Amino acid sequence: MSRPPGHLHVPAAPDGDPARLPSPAAVGRPSRILVDLDAIAANHRAIADHVRVPVMAIVKANAYGHGLVPVTRHLEAAGATRLGVAFVEEGIALRQAGVTLPILVMGGIFGPQVAQFIVHDLELTVSSLSKLGQVEEAARTLGRRARVHLKIDTGMERIGVHAASAGALVEAAVRSPWCETVGVYSHLACADDPDSPMTALQLERFLEACAHFDRLGAPMPLRHLANSGGVLHFPGTWLDMVRPGILLYGVLPDPASRPVVALRPALSLVSQVVYFKVVRAGSTVGYGATWTAASDTRVVTVPVGYGDGWPRALSSRGEVLIRGRRHPLAGRVCMDQFMVDIGAHSAWNEDEVVLVGRQGPEAISVEDVARCAGTIPYEILVQLNERIPREYRGGADSAH
Ligand SMILES: *Cc1c(COP(=O)(O)O)cnc(C)c1O
Numbered sequence: 229m230s231r232p233p234g235h236l237h238v239p240a241a242p243d244g245d246p247a248r249l250p251s252p253a254a255v256g257r258p259s260r261i262l263v264d265l266d267a268i269a270a271n272h273r274a275i276a277d278h279v280r281v282p283v284m285a286i287v288k289a290n291a292y293g294h295g296l297v298p299v300t301r302h303l304e305a306a307g308a309t310r311l312g313v314a315f316v317e318e319g320i321a322l323r324q325a326g327v328t329l330p331i332l333v334m335g336g337i338f339g340p341q342v343a344q345f346i347v348h349d350l351e352l353t354v355s356s357l358s359k360l361g362q363v364e365e366a367a368r369t370l371g372r373r374a375r376v377h378l379k380i381d382t383g384m385e386r387i388g389v390h391a392a393s394a395g396a397l398v399e400a401a402v403r404s405p406w407c408e409t410v411g412v413y414s415h416l417a418c419a420d421d422p423d424s425p426m427t428a429l430q431l432e433r434f435l436e437a438c439a440h441f442d443r444l445g446a447p448m449p450l451r452h453l454a455n456s457g458g459v460l461h462f463p464g465t466w467l468d469m470v471r472p473g474i475l476l477y478g479v480l481p482d483p484a485s486r487p488v489v490a491l492r493p494a495l496s497l498v499s500q501v502v503y504f505k506v507v508r509a510g511s512t513v514g515y516g517a518t519w520t521a522a523s524d525t526r527v528v529t530v531p532v533g534y535g536d537g538w539p540r541a542l543s544s545r546g547e548v549l550i551r552g553r554r555h556p557l558a559g560r561v562c563m564d565q566f567m568v569d570i571g572a573h574s575a576w577n578e579d580e581v582v583l584v585g586r587q588g589p590e591a592i593s594v595e596d597v598a599r600c601a602g603t604i605p606y607e608i609l610v611q612l613n614e615r616i617p618r619e620y621r622g623g624a625d626s627a628h
């Protein structure tokens with residue numbers, strides 16, 4: 229094999245003694261998720277410069293697949309001031325990693341978990357009078373005030389008190405000796421679509437709910453409404469703070485999004501050719517024999533599958549880059565591997581395969597993969613699981 233060594237060069241074992249071999253962890257899989265932490269910090273800064281209000285960086289779902297703790301520590305070092313996650317466990321993981329920024333848990337709360345929020349100094353989402361009561365009771369028991377954001381439902385019908393009946397909740401929160409109301413917020417249902425009339429309606433309902441603070445003569449807490457779509461398309465929704473998630477990672481929420489902020493994609497997914505073969509005309513490839521070679525062709529196998537979160541929906545539809553060219557997947561994506569038809573082109577074992585990212589003149593974006601798989605970029609990112617190691621570039625504390 230006279231190919232130049234790949235990025236994982238395994239030294240020959242001189243005597244077969246396993247102790248002399250590099251550990252499997254050191255060799256790793258040939259597949260890697262490369263995360264450019266500096267791109268995430270640059271995207272955060274670009275968004276902040278664009279909106280000119282504080283940014284709550286959304287790092288739920290393993291920082292959209294990029295790695296919760298490394299991404300958040302880097303954002304904290306880069307000057308982020310607030311964080312948002314979905315579940316209390318995500319907030320606790322960040323506290324245990326030493327993150328000290330304010331963290332809002334945006335999901336609904338369960339009574340038995342409330343004490344966990346308070347002892348870990350996590351901000352709670354309070355969406356009804358009964359939830360407020362649970363928070364007050366836990367805070368009283370612990371002798372510590374809870375920091376809360378009131379959640380107003382303005383059209384998602386998910387969690388949140390309906391805007392029209394928010395008055396009683398606002399009043400109870402303002403009067404509560406055990407709750408400090410840090411924020412009031414809602415969530416946009418249609419902000420990815422710049423032309424949707426839904427957003428203006430939601431903004432109107434939200435501001436009506438916020439007016440209860442003025443009515444009561446109470447200080448206005450942080451009003452926040454805009455997700456990534458709001459940041460891109462609806463300046464009126466920026467208010468006192470924005471909550472971008474997917475934009476931080478350099479990915480647009482929707483093919484119709486207007487890229488009004490310059491962003492850098494932070495994630496690449498690379499692997500290597502593990503097998504090469506010639507497939508004769510008429511032979512079928514993969515489970516179900518769904519793909520048939522029209523003529524003699526060359527097929528390579530790549531060791532990534534739906535068990536890693538690489539969508540099975542890409543079967544015979546997706547593309548990857550090998551030697552700077554796009555090549556189509558042949559047959560079904562298996563749990564641990566998939567096959568690629570490289571036609572008359574050549575490839576060698578250990579050649580780099582780019583599933584997401586750049587190679588030579590070509591690039592495949594997360595948005596491309598999502599379109600091909602018939603889903604949204606969010607789902608592609610978050611389903612990439614821990615079976616593929618993440619490798620971090622940039623940042624003071626880069627780690628493997
Ligand atoms: C996930 C989430 C966000 C971020 O959404 P993006 O579309 O990724 O910007 C903001 N707010 C809430 C309540 C969320 O659940």
